[in-house]
Amino acid sequence: MDRHGAASTPMIYLDYQATTPLAPEAFDAMVPLLRDQFANPHSAHRLGRAAAAQVEVARDAVARLLPPGGQLLFTSGATEALNIAIQGAPPGGIVTIATEHAAVLDTADAMGRAGRDVTVLPVGADGLVDLEAAARVIVPGVALVVAMLVNNEIGVIQPVAALADLAHSAGALFLCDAVQGYGRVPIPPACDMIAISAHKIHGPKGVGALWLRDGVRPAPLIHGGGQEGGLRSGTLSPALCAGFGVAARLMRERAGSDRAHVESLAALARTFFADWTLNGSDTHRYPGNLNLRRNGIDRARLLSDCRNVAFSLGSACASGSGRPSHVLRALGLSDGHARASVRIGFGRYTSRDEMERAAILLNEAAAAQAAP
Template identity: 85%
Template sequence: MDRHGGAGAAMIYLDYQATTPLAPEAFDAMVPLLRDHFGNPHSAHRLGRAAAAQVEVARDEIARLLPGGGRLVFTSGATEAINIAMQGAPPGGIVTIATEHAAVLDTAEAMRRNGRDVTVLPVGADGLVDMAAARQAIRPGVALVAAMLVNNEIGVIQPIESLAQLAHEAGALFLCDAVQGYGRVPIPGICDMVAISAHKIHGPKGVGALWLRDGVTPAPLIHGGGQEGGLRSGTLSPALCAGFGVAARLMRERADADRAHVEALALQARALLPDWTLNGSDTVRYPGNLNLRRDGIDGARLLSNCRNIAFSLGSACASGSGRPSHVLRAIGLTQGQARGSVRIGFGRYTTSADMESAAQIINEAAAAQAAS
């Protein structure tokens, strides 16, 4: 199997928002902890203390890409981190945005059913939040404002600092879903809570984290042994934590090179796909996520006809639902335009040759579909 995940014929991987290839360095850091150093990191004996030390090294590395101070709590992933932050928030209203990930929107809806007041802010055609609506909604009585730094479907970057300032003026906490932005886009220091995930930065699946500003103490969802400062009970996996830590270190060390590489690929992709229209802001965005549409194209059919390319129609978490993307509908696309949209995501291990080959296959498949 090659680096792109194919067996036999090469598979070109362009679905970096769904997950990223595991960095070899992260894999190498995990193997000894899986195979040899198997101690429980919560045990007091020497094997346990050695495992705990590896967890703390990882915690420190991950925190270096987050606002200063505070504490980092390991979780099973960003969905759990978001649920702890939202469901553990003080009593009061919840304000979020129509284009948020399901982890936020579905949690907010569950909280609404349990009696919480929930406001979902609209966005413009560029995918950016309506700040006038935000100023009207974020008032005293609101307990939590939740917003995504980089949108997972269309790549736009929300005005996190302005939203967090409104939250603080109203006496509310601010949660930033930084899953797609962590290590790629600076996280404003004004945030109170930040949710992140390892497998979106070339780390392993099954581990994420919630960063908490000093003094922010959401109520725990899981009760048991009191691990992670009493906020998240359960035995940690030192291997997963170590892989996460190494992946975070590489994101920091390779930041400039990764950024330049992704920007060059984005320019190449736009030039190679001239008949496609970009969804969302053309300027306030992370360049490694291109959500594109073309009139008369059915995205699902296109995906099926491009079998050696891994790309997507939107969020991997909602794939197979048969419903048009809630993000694309929120920015004003018709149902037909939404169904004619695809998401191309790329990053560190994508090559220029990958992009050229993928664009040729996509263009040929789209032209054949339009002619049929």
């Protein structure tokens, strides 16, 4: 009930790329570790060892969705994981893509200002990088190639395996930002470093991980106790790690049903939004992310008119900037087209009824804007 005693209209959540609803099973796993089993997992006494054991169970669960032959380090999130990998990479050039997350582009830019040679590859109108253009710049002297598996704004899947092969041919390491793809899209085994985040897979916020292939060891970003493999310092939260582990286990166990559900919702959405244009590749994409454009609409007004639908105007990390999306501009869209685009993201806990009701609300609001 609202403050006037009327029944509140339930929100429809369609912003899965920003964050996902916490799985009830992950919440249940975290509560005892927050409330009762509070020991420091780095302490040598029995309670500390018990907490450490919970961390290791979680580490194993998270690693089972990653390639074999590597080490998993827990971090505060994917941003920290990406910074460790990029800033700690061996000396040499860095090659990345114009549609990467700000955690990659801003870090690469900072490395460029510090004297590193940084190349940012363009993408085509479909959001995909040109592998021939990539081959021309991924040459000896490049130390690191960075690419996102599934784009957070437009859902496009980059040719990560081919980019990793180009990196290795040039003697470079390959870093994959797998935040949006982990547990949903197979991660090519050729990666040397992989960054992931718990809250994108129905886990808690505040924990992520960096996977390192055996033999790959970036320089530490911060110094202290070196609790995580001597590379990442700071006291771990067993509760956050446990929630991450359970969420990862559920992603593995429910992979087939989750995929079928998302594909069904995507097909439904494409019929409901037939008057909208899809931004990015129609085929090389994760189906639970639809970035849609309806020319002439004001998306900020659309968000205000559809207050009971939680959808996105772009990356949550840059939504307050007021600038058109760098991803949509990289596709060649005008500022006007970018400002007429919205992202809807859905997954395990989205119902068909919610998708239909959201589509009705969005279409009615868009039509009202177009009316004379």
